[in-house]
Amino acid sequence: MSSAWPAHSPSPVATSQGKTLLLGVALSPLVAPMVVIGLGLLQALVWLRLNQSILGLVLGHVLITLAYVVRALLAGLVHFDQNSNSPP
Numbered sequence: 001m002s003s004a005w006p007a008h009s010p011s012p013v014a015t016s017q018g019k020t021l022l023l024g025v026a027l028s029p030l031v032a033p034m035v036v037i038g039l040g041l042l043q044a045l046v047w048l049r050l051n052q053s054i055l056g057l058v059l060g061h062v063l064i065t066l067a068y069v070v071r072a073l074l075a076g077l078v079h080f081d082q083n084s085n086s087p088p
Contacts, residue, residue, distance in 0.1 A: 023074075029067040037064065 029037050041060050042051065050056030 023070070026070040027067050029064060030071070 041063065045051040045056045045060065048056075050059065
């Protein structure tokens with residue numbers, strides 16, 4: 001038995017691997033200790049010369065809170081029906 005996938009659409013395995021990689025990168029701050037993330041972020045901001053700027057402050061806060069936003073959104077989207085076209 002063979003399955004026919006159109007040439008222009010990615011296979012479910014490739015899509016699943018990409019989602020897993022993206023999810024792993026987005027949720028990685030939840031796994032690593034905050035001290036390690038803070039020191040790494042400080043070194044990166046010093047290297048980019050953004051350590052004493054508003055942009056560096058905003059970028060640091062966005063990177064730290066992004067993992068929590070992704071986790072909260074994924075928890076809410078678990079019950080989302082993709083086949084439904086009408087509002088609940």
